[in-house]
Every structure is written in structure tokens, then in C-alpha cells.
Amino acid sequence: MRLILSQAWKELWAEKKFALLFLVNLSLGLSGLVSMEAFRDSLKKSLDENAQSLLGADIAVTGRRAFTPAENALNEKIRAEAESEAELAETFSMLRTPAASRLVMLKGISPLYPLRGELELASGAKVGLGQGPGLKPGEAWVDPELARTLKLAPGETFSLGAKQFIVKDFVEMDPTQGFRGLALSGRIFLSLEDLKATGLLKNESTASYSRLFRMKAATNLRERAKAWGRAYADPGIKVSAAGDAADESGRLLLYLGDFLGLSALVALFLSSLGSAYLFRTWLVRRSRTFALHQVLGLPFLNAAAVPGVQALLLAIGAVPLSLLFGLAELNALSRLVASLSPVEVVATLSLDSALVALGVASIGTIFLSLPFLWSLKSLYPKDLLGGKLPETGLRPAAAALFLLPAVFLYGLAVYEAQSLRTAGLFIAALFIALLFFLLTGALLLFALGRLAASAKFAPWPVRQGLLQLSRKGFTSLSAFVALALGALLLNLLPQLRAGLGGELGDAGGTGRLPSFFLFDIQEEQLAPVEAALEKLGLKLENQSPMVRARLISVNKSSYEKDPGAAGFRTREEEMDARFRNRGFNLSYAKGFNEAESLAEGRPFSGAGAAPELSVEERFAERLKLKIGDRLLFDVQGVEVEGTIVNLRKVRWTSFRPNFFVIFSEGALEGAPKIFLGSLPELGAEKKEAVQGMLAEQFPNVSAVDVRATVNRGLALADRMRWALNLMSGISLFAGIVVLFSIAFRQAELRRWDMNLLKILGAGAAELRAQVLFEFGVLALVASTFGAVLSLGMAWAFSKFFFDGAFRADWPPLIFSVLGCTLLALLVAAAGARAVWRRNPAELLQEQGL
Incomplete structure (x- = not known):
């Protein structure tokens, strides 16, 4: 050895x-x-x-509705094991000031909140576990960015529902804020009692209620959270340990x-x-x-x-x-x-x-x-x-x-x-791309060989370059595949971004997006909201009822929560568990809207038929549901059963009210519900008028600015694309290094041929032209094919994941092809430079001649 x-x-x-x-x-x-x-x-x-x-605690019990007496009894059992407890309620509302009207998130907190970590205020004070300045009745802490938008200064007052509040301080840092970039609105902190007194926490409002617990030091938080989670019958009640919240925040x-x-x-x-x-x-x-x-x-x-x-x-x-x-x-x-x-x-x-x-x-x-x-x-x-x-x-x-x-x-x-599935798709895509480039590369080399044989009157560097490409099959294919794959990855992301931007209607898009998405319209408010909008010359579009429910059984088999298995779990298993451990938002309709289409099955039978169900196809796949399955729901104490008669595709980028599960008409009309709706594209003045009207007359009705939300999402995607472009650049650079290695090694292997050509009268300029033509043609064709395949993959991705129209972005595509070719020429010249500049006498001396 x-x-x-x-x-x-x-x-x-x-x-x-x-x-x-x-x-x-x-x-x-x-x-x-x-x-x-x-x-x-x-x-x-x-x-x-x-x-x-x-999380702001060690363990949290959270639901999207107020806890029932039975659930509160379970909460009290957890409280018996804990050192201290806090409560938190969150809901959305419209807030109007003389400067503007905006959607805000209200956080009602009890005196000990947060039990872990600290809120940092602009005054320098830190709040946590009852320490620091608490919120007194009528006081509020406001998100600084929201305060700037609404022009709220310390000491100024504003109204929420039935109460007046004074701006006491600004929250500079909230550790529970979680992932940044996609928040629908700024936050306002109130005392829990004040939030209840506003009258904004209605029975069917979109709200979150939490009981937070600080546990004893020796407690195994994840194990206790799993054990308590199994005790709650409703999958919509989530028991989270601090580690779960960390995973959720950084997901x-x-x-x-x-x-x-x-x-x-x-x-x-x-x-x-x-x-x-x-x-x-x-x-x-x-x-x-x-x-x-x-x-x-x-x-x-x-x-x-x-x-x-x-x-x-x-x-x-x-x-x-x-x-x-x-x-x-x-x-x-x-x-x-x-x-x-x-x-x-x-x-x-x-x-x-x-x-x-x-x-x-x-x-x-x-x-x-x-x-x-x-x-x-x-x-x-x-x-x-x-x-x-x-x-x-x-x-x-x-x-x-x-x-x-x-x-x-x-x-x-x-x-x-x-993920087994994502890895399989990645390897399949890589194999398809590799096979495509190998086949096209082989055909290209064959064609170049035929062209070289017939191009007898072509300039000598051109003929020699074509012959070298066709004769060195393995070498030429290696360089072709490396450059083509680098160009593919470099172009794929910009094309995906262009397609997504076109589908969402950003700059240069079609403007199909609604201006506002309205939710939390109570059933008794629907007619007054419509009347108020009519006074502004507007109509509430895409009205959809929403009913909260809990899935009890599938085909008479009890529908159990996912207990959260220990050990390695794929991303698909994690996603399936999240879908399984959630409540259901149901709706009912006569048929499909413009953003929906039939994927499998038949339309609803119509009035008088037994309750029928339409399920979004990917949701059905995750929950392993199929046509003919019978689903039994608990709709706030009343059991309602329906049979799946079709699976449907949903274009989620339409920003219409869309649901995973829809009943046929006649099954849910009597259930407690709220309504959703949208408003078409509006000018800035009209948008302010709508937000001001809602804040003044219907403060519990929330209006999401769809355009602003989409722009934040696209900005976030652009920031992430920067990181992906970094990896794409590394891949392209790896391909360029491969090209340099090939050029260098080929120059070394062909040094005798090149110097023999010099002896026979070829000049350095002609040899240089031959090498540059050889690698220039290879790089130009390889980067072109890489760019073309990136268009095909971006189209397939857009169709499969977004169900949207594909839109190519040509300038980056063209610049990438030209840039890759130019870079390849420079690299090839650098790799072969030492050989073509070498004196033939040195080579003869090496060979003993």
C-alpha cells in the first residue's frame, strides 16, 4: 500500500x-x-x-374560533402542569385615520404576554412575562411602518369598533412575527379586554385564539404537546411546542x-x-x-x-x-x-x-x-x-x-x-435534459462532420474547426452538455419569474387581478355592504359563503389527526400532516366559477339531489380522497354528509374566493356563515374611498389590497431568485471550468499537431482562429439549446403548478446566449494560448529531433 x-x-x-x-x-x-x-x-x-x-411560550393551544367548555377544561389541565399562562386573540379589522384607511391585524394580549422572549418598544422598554410597561385600558402599541402609513404619532387617538385608543408606543421588534415578507397587514397590540370590547370578535370572524403556557424546566415540550394534541377532538385545535413554532417560522x-x-x-x-x-x-x-x-x-x-x-x-x-x-x-x-x-x-x-x-x-x-x-x-x-x-x-x-x-x-x-417525489422529479428532469443534449449534440457533431466534408472551399480555420469537433466525439459532447446544462439553469428561473409575473398581472401583465379581496362579511351585513358599495358605483363580485366545519369520517371510517411521527419525514409527509391537522372551510355553489374547471367526474346533479361534493384535485390527492367517497362533516354541532362526484382544477392565482371542498346547493344554506367577495381593479382615489367606507361603517369587514399583496410576493420571489441565481451562476461557472479544462487538455494533446501545422506554414493567427471557431460554435449552439429547453421546462412548470398562460422573457434569453458564447471564447483562448504561442523548435527538441 x-x-x-x-x-x-x-x-x-x-x-x-x-x-x-x-x-x-x-x-x-x-x-x-x-x-x-x-x-x-x-x-x-x-x-x-x-x-x-x-412562540412566546413553551406550549400553545390555538384555534380559529373561541374554545368550547370541553376544550377549556383541557386547557385547564395543561395549566395545572404549567408555571404561568397568557392569552392571545388575533383578528383583522379596517382602521381609518385622517391620512388613510388600511387593513390591520389586532393582537389582544393578556398582562403576562409574552411568556418567553420580549417585545422591544421604540421607547427602549422591553415587555415580557409581566415585566415592563403593560397596556392599560385604551392604550395601543402600533407597528412603526403602519404608523408611518396612517400618520399616527405617539399620543394620537384612533377608533376601532366601539372604542377609542391612544397610541402609547411603537413595537420595534416582535419575536413572534415569524417569516417576513408576506404579512397581509401591520400589527396593533391591545389589551385582550379592550379587543373584546371593540365588538370586532364576532362568532364567524376570521380570528385566532391562543392559550399560552410557560412550562417547568424539566418538561419534554414536544412529547407533552403531542400527548395533549391527541386529547382535542377537533383537528382545527393545534397544540404546538416551541420547536414546532420554530419549524413553522423557518419553513x-x-x-x-x-x-x-x-x-x-x-x-x-x-x-x-x-x-x-x-x-x-x-x-x-x-x-x-x-x-x-x-x-x-x-x-x-x-x-x-x-x-x-x-x-x-x-x-x-x-x-x-x-x-x-x-x-x-x-x-x-x-x-x-x-x-x-x-x-x-x-x-x-x-x-x-x-x-x-x-x-x-x-x-x-x-x-x-x-x-x-x-x-x-x-x-x-x-x-x-x-x-x-x-x-x-x-x-x-x-x-x-x-x-x-x-x-x-x-x-x-x-x-x-x-422529498422522494421532488428528488425523483429532479433526477428525471436532469436525465431528460441530459438525454436531450446528448442526442442534439450527437446530431450536431454528425451534421458538422458532413458539413466539413462538403465545405471544401471554406476557410482553413473553419474546416479544421468543424473536423476537430466531429472527430473528438466524447470531448465535444462533454463540453456541449456542460455548457447547455449551465445555460438551462441560468435561464430557467428568469423564465419562471416572467410566467408567474404575467399570470399575476404585474407590470406588463393583463390587469386581471381584483383590487380588493373582502372577507368576514357577516350574513346580516351582506345586503348593507352591497348597498354601501353601490353608492360608490361598485358591485361586490364573486360572492361566496364560507362555513367552518370539522371532518368526522371518510366512508364511515373515523378521520384521525396526524399524531406527528418521530424521525425522518419527507416534505410531502409534513404537508400531508398539516392538511390533515386542520379545520375545513366549506362553501356551496351551483357549479364552477371562471377560475375552476372539471378535472374528473361529473357536475352537480342540481336541486333536489342528495348532498354532493366537489374537491380540489391536489387536495384530494394529499388526503387520498377519490370520487365516490362519502365525507361526514360536523358543521358547528350538526352532521352533514356528502358524496364526492367530481375533482376540479382551481387557478389559485385568480385571487377569487376558492375552496378545497364545495357542497352542492341545499346542504349548508342554514349553517352559520360569513361571505367573501372581491372588487374589480380600481383607481387610487376609489380604493381609498372603499377602505374608508369599510373602516367607518363595517370595521369587522377586512379588505386585502390584492395588488399590494401580489407585489410583495413578487418582491419576495425576486429576493429568493437572487439566491437561486447565485447557484445557477455557480453551475454555469462549473460548466465554463469544464470547458477550460477541455480546451487546455485538448491543446496539450494536440500540441504536436498544432506545431506540425506551424512547421508546414500555418500562422498563430490561423491556429487561434481555428480554436476560437471550434469552441465558439460549440458554445453558441449549446447555450442556444440550453435556453430553448429552459423555455420548454418553464412552460411545463407554469402549466403544472400554476395552470396559467406561459409568457417568455426574450431579452435575458438572448443576452445569456451571447454572454455564454463570449465567455466560452475567452476561456477557450486562455486554455489554448500557451500551445499556439509555443515555438515549434521546443517541441522537436522534446521529441529528440
Whole structure:
């Protein structure tokens, strides 16, 4: 073993350029995984450290309605185990001041709130566990941004429902705020008694009620929360431990990390492609040394161990460099994390990220080198010594060994995405893209070869460039695939953003969005609200009743809450559990609205038929429901059963009142309900008039500014896209490094040919033109095909996930193709420069001529 290590090290030291190229290739691909592992570790650590502050307690019991006597009895049992308790109620309302009218979230808090963590006020005071200045009757703490919008200064008064309030202070930091960026409105803190006195907490209002508990130090919070959660019959009553709240608050960032990790796998794949090319050319170059070792009596396995150990040494050596690159990428991501995270995240490299890099580098390199090493077994030493080099590809047995790195890549995808389905889709998409590029690349090379044969009168650099592309099949295909995949990933995100923006009606969109989405219209308020809107020349559109219910059984089988299994859970299992552990908002209708379409089954039978159900198709998939299933609901004490007769598609981006489950007419009309509706696109003056009217006459009716909400969502998507573009850029850079490696190695391998051409009269300018034409054509076609496939994938994504019309964004597409081509030309020139500038006499001297 010592002899093998010694020989491997000596050969690597003698070939520093090869070693350096291999290190850079592999470390660049590993760096994305390193930064993503560190990102997730840092985020999870920060969330865990701040879990209790995010919840404001150790355990919380939350429902979307007031607790029943039986539920309050259970709450009291938890209180008996706790050290202290606080209460919280939240609801929406319209608030009007002389400056403006806006939707606000009201938080009614009891004196001890929060039990964990602190509220920081603008005056410098800190409030928590009964410490600091409490809220006295008639006082309010206001979100600073909301105060600026409404021009509320300390000491000024405003009205909410039946009560007047004075602005006492501003809340600069609320640790329970959770994920930033998509809040519907600013917050106002009131005492719980004051909120009840406003009259805004009506029976059917959209509100949240919480009992918060500070537990004794030795309590296992997650276990106690699960145990108490099973005691509540209504799935809509949620018992959360502090750790659950932390997971909920950081979920979107964790999802972002998952998809960034998949993007990093593309960079790893590209760098692996480059490393595989380098390793193969390295084997070809040292094949005579390999044969000599066997002639001298070294067994095949020992002889093959030398290049295998070299690959492993290089893989291990790439880890420190990947940590350095990963740290730079992590620092770039810190800005995004700081603007979105509910807690302060100190992003640092961890031991786990270093171990992941070491494991992936070592195992991946072993798996990747095995097919090439095994291919040497079919060649005899006398052939290798005679100059027969392994240029003809891989035999079936050796090619089959590529299944090992493929399976390993799928395992990494599952680890990164935390989802079997997403990982499968990712690998399938990558395989489809790879197959597409391999086929188009092969056809391109064949066509170029035919063109070179027929283009007898073309300039010499053009003919030679075409011939070199067609003759070096493996090399040209490697460069083509690397550049095409990089261009695909770089263009995919802008095209998705353009399609989503067009569907949501942003700048340049169709303006289909409603101006306001109204909710919490009480049944007795519907006619007065319609009359008030008519006075403003408006009509309440898309009126939809909403009835709260609890699912009791499916096909006579009891519908149980998900208890929350321990151990690893995929993202799909987490999502299914969240859907299972929720109450239901039901509606009833005669048929479909404009945002709905029949996916499977038949329409409702009509009046007089037994209650029938229409279920949104993806919701049915998550809950494993199908046509013909009978669902029994508890509608506020009354049991109502219906049969699923159809599954429907819903275009959620329409921002109409849409529901997962809809009854046919005749089943729910007598149930307590609220109404939802929307208003069409309005001018700024009319919007202010509507908000002012609602705040003055119907303060419990909430109006969400749809356009402002969409713009915040798109701005958030743009911030996340910055992080995804970073990973896309790394992937493209990995492809460029592959191209540089290929250009450099090809120049080295063809140095004799190039210098012979010089001797025969070819000038450096002609050789340079040949190389630039060769790689320029390759880069232009590869980046074009990558851009074209990005359009196809963006179209498929838009249709599958958003059911919306696809809209291409051409300028970024064109600039990316031109930019990739120009960059490839510069890189190819840099890789081959040393050879075409070399004096032919030096080469002749090397050969002893």
C-alpha cells in the first residue's frame, strides 16, 4: 500500500497542471453543497435557539374560533402542569385615520404576554412575562411602518369598533412575527379586554385564539404537546411546542434551502462531468505506465489502484478548497437570510458541512472512476505498449458501473430536497435534459462532420474547426452538455419569474387581478355592504359563503389527526400532516366559477339531489380522497354528509374566493356563515374611498389590497431568485471550468499537431482562429439549446403548478446566449494560448529531433 501511495503521489506531483484542474473542477461543484449544508445548519440552530421566543411560550393551544367548555377544561389541565399562562386573540379589522384607511391585524394580549422572549418598544422598554410597561385600558402599541402609513404619532387617538385608543408606543421588534415578507397587514397590540370590547370578535370572524403556557424546566415540550394534541377532538385545535413554532417560522427558508441544494447538485454534476473527462484523459495519457506496471508483475487490481488512489487523493484535497469557495457563497447568502429570517442567523461553516463534502467527494470519486478503471481490464499490456490507447469508449460491463454514481446522485437529491417525489422529479428532469443534449449534440457533431466534408472551399480555420469537433466525439459532447446544462439553469428561473409575473398581472401583465379581496362579511351585513358599495358605483363580485366545519369520517371510517411521527419525514409527509391537522372551510355553489374547471367526474346533479361534493384535485390527492367517497362533516354541532362526484382544477392565482371542498346547493344554506367577495381593479382615489367606507361603517369587514399583496410576493420571489441565481451562476461557472479544462487538455494533446501545422506554414493567427471557431460554435449552439429547453421546462412548470398562460422573457434569453458564447471564447483562448504561442523548435527538441 505504501508503494502504491508513493507512486500515486509522485505521478501527481509531476503533473501539477492536471492535479490543479481536477481540484478546481471538483471543489467548485462541492462548494454549493458545502454552503447549503452550512446554511441549513445555521438556520436550524438559530431557530432552535429562539424557538420559545418565536412562540412566546413553551406550549400553545390555538384555534380559529373561541374554545368550547370541553376544550377549556383541557386547557385547564395543561395549566395545572404549567408555571404561568397568557392569552392571545388575533383578528383583522379596517382602521381609518385622517391620512388613510388600511387593513390591520389586532393582537389582544393578556398582562403576562409574552411568556418567553420580549417585545422591544421604540421607547427602549422591553415587555415580557409581566415585566415592563403593560397596556392599560385604551392604550395601543402600533407597528412603526403602519404608523408611518396612517400618520399616527405617539399620543394620537384612533377608533376601532366601539372604542377609542391612544397610541402609547411603537413595537420595534416582535419575536413572534415569524417569516417576513408576506404579512397581509401591520400589527396593533391591545389589551385582550379592550379587543373584546371593540365588538370586532364576532362568532364567524376570521380570528385566532391562543392559550399560552410557560412550562417547568424539566418538561419534554414536544412529547407533552403531542400527548395533549391527541386529547382535542377537533383537528382545527393545534397544540404546538416551541420547536414546532420554530419549524413553522423557518419553513419557507428551509424549503428555499432544499431547492438551492438541488441547484447545487447541478453544479456538482457539471464539475463531475469535467472531472470524469480529466480522469479519462489522464488514464489515456498514463496507459503505457499502467501497462508497464503489469509487465513488471503488478496485478491488475494493484496497477489500477494507483490512478484510483490518485483520484481519491485529489478528491480529499478538493475539500479544503471547496470549504473556501463555500464560505464565500455563504457570505453572499447572508444578506438574503437577514432580510427574510424571523431570527438572527449567524451563517458559519460547520463540521457537518465539512464531513458532507468529504463523504461526497470520496464516495462520488470512487464511483465515478470505477467505470474507467474497469475498462482497462479489457486491454492487454502489449497493446498499450504498442500504442493502442483506450479511446474507443466503454464496454457494457464498465458502462453499467455508471449506475453507481447515478444512484448516489439520487440519494444526494433525496437528502437535499428532503422529498422522494421532488428528488425523483429532479433526477428525471436532469436525465431528460441530459438525454436531450446528448442526442442534439450527437446530431450536431454528425451534421458538422458532413458539413466539413462538403465545405471544401471554406476557410482553413473553419474546416479544421468543424473536423476537430466531429472527430473528438466524447470531448465535444462533454463540453456541449456542460455548457447547455449551465445555460438551462441560468435561464430557467428568469423564465419562471416572467410566467408567474404575467399570470399575476404585474407590470406588463393583463390587469386581471381584483383590487380588493373582502372577507368576514357577516350574513346580516351582506345586503348593507352591497348597498354601501353601490353608492360608490361598485358591485361586490364573486360572492361566496364560507362555513367552518370539522371532518368526522371518510366512508364511515373515523378521520384521525396526524399524531406527528418521530424521525425522518419527507416534505410531502409534513404537508400531508398539516392538511390533515386542520379545520375545513366549506362553501356551496351551483357549479364552477371562471377560475375552476372539471378535472374528473361529473357536475352537480342540481336541486333536489342528495348532498354532493366537489374537491380540489391536489387536495384530494394529499388526503387520498377519490370520487365516490362519502365525507361526514360536523358543521358547528350538526352532521352533514356528502358524496364526492367530481375533482376540479382551481387557478389559485385568480385571487377569487376558492375552496378545497364545495357542497352542492341545499346542504349548508342554514349553517352559520360569513361571505367573501372581491372588487374589480380600481383607481387610487376609489380604493381609498372603499377602505374608508369599510373602516367607518363595517370595521369587522377586512379588505386585502390584492395588488399590494401580489407585489410583495413578487418582491419576495425576486429576493429568493437572487439566491437561486447565485447557484445557477455557480453551475454555469462549473460548466465554463469544464470547458477550460477541455480546451487546455485538448491543446496539450494536440500540441504536436498544432506545431506540425506551424512547421508546414500555418500562422498563430490561423491556429487561434481555428480554436476560437471550434469552441465558439460549440458554445453558441449549446447555450442556444440550453435556453430553448429552459423555455420548454418553464412552460411545463407554469402549466403544472400554476395552470396559467406561459409568457417568455426574450431579452435575458438572448443576452445569456451571447454572454455564454463570449465567455466560452475567452476561456477557450486562455486554455489554448500557451500551445499556439509555443515555438515549434521546443517541441522537436522534446521529441529528440
